[in-house]
Amino acid sequence: MSQALETVVNETGADPQWSVIWLHGLGADGHDFAPIVPELVREHWPAIRFVFPHAPVQPITINNGLPMRAWYDIVGMDFRSRADSAGVAASVQLLDGLIEAEIARGVPVERILLAGFSQGGAVVLSSALRRRWPVAGLIALSTYLPDAEAAAASAAAEGPLPPVFMAHGQKDPVIPQDVAVHSAKALKELGFPVEWHSYFMVHQVCAEEIQALGDWLDARFR
Template sequence: MSQLPECVEVGPADASHSVIWLHGLGADGHDFEPLVPELGLDDVRFVLPHAPVQPVTVNGGMPMRAWYDIRSPQIQQEEDSEGIHASQAMLEALIRRERERGIASRRLILAGFSQGGAIALHSGLRHGEPLGGILALSTYLPLAATFEQERTPINQTVPIFMAHGKSDPIVPLWLAEDSRYFLEQAGYSVDWHTYPIQHQVALDEIGDIAAWLRNTLS
């Protein structure tokens, strides 16, 4: 069983819903902590895990918090399958803990930004219980080549929110659009949004996220 990563938690201990939110490369669980009050979901527990520290190839091997290695500037190439699956196992361990704390799987949302969003998408669509939703910001679907044999039909209808900056220099818009098209061709419904920003979260995007979360968790 994978070890639980350290986490920041915001929200009540007796919450009936949970959001597990994974940060991007080089950040930590505190990165999206200031966003939580802006969402207006006082009855929801937000679990914000810290990724492990590991060397990242495209950054000259510098150790930093990362959910998996990035080996090429073209992030969809030379994918770190082992690292992605290790982070999937950590996320599954967090899901199990939320289930043990009384959160039904349909009341649990997986969320993430950039690398964190990639792990949320990858793991959520392979998870063995029906989830409440997947929130994927400024990201893409990794390991698409093995998706068909690994996905689980039970989350075929899971609500998916994808949002992206039109001028993103880190995860290019075309890559996110390819992931969206890939998922739609596989029968998933994607709530797709773009914003005139780069690799970040916009103010109007926060409003759209809050509205989607309220609707999905209701």
């Protein structure tokens, strides 16, 4: 994978001192969640730079090798092994580059939030276990932690633990809610403060979820 990702950037004000790096899901691109900004942002919040990167294009095994934007290959249906671990690791490195770019722009790491939907959320949660970056928080939407047991066993033992906002659809046919619940439990056992939300929806985002995420972010910005 290339280390230079194209991004969609939306700044809510001049000289932002907060950044949200938001990774999309399989087959989408950085434009997918850009429209959420005006629905999510509140008037009293500080200026924020939203960064929506485009994942590299690669063939996806489970889709008969069809090339599409993806953070990693999906090699099967079993959630314990479906995510290509090398691909996840490569995308974690790409996320590192995005974080470093925001720090270079003058945003302190403790004012950077990492968000992801589905595949993007899996990368965000995988990244968090290394505890390399003391970020302000993690947003994991309709997603899970790939191979939760192995990931938890290999998690870095030291470093700050950011708060986590997790939300999922009760009727999600792509990632069953039970898989996400299992991931949330694994994160809690590692000491992550997880705020869990469940909605009567499929593999999507709903208005009630955006409201709850806004409340959670509001606490981060105080």
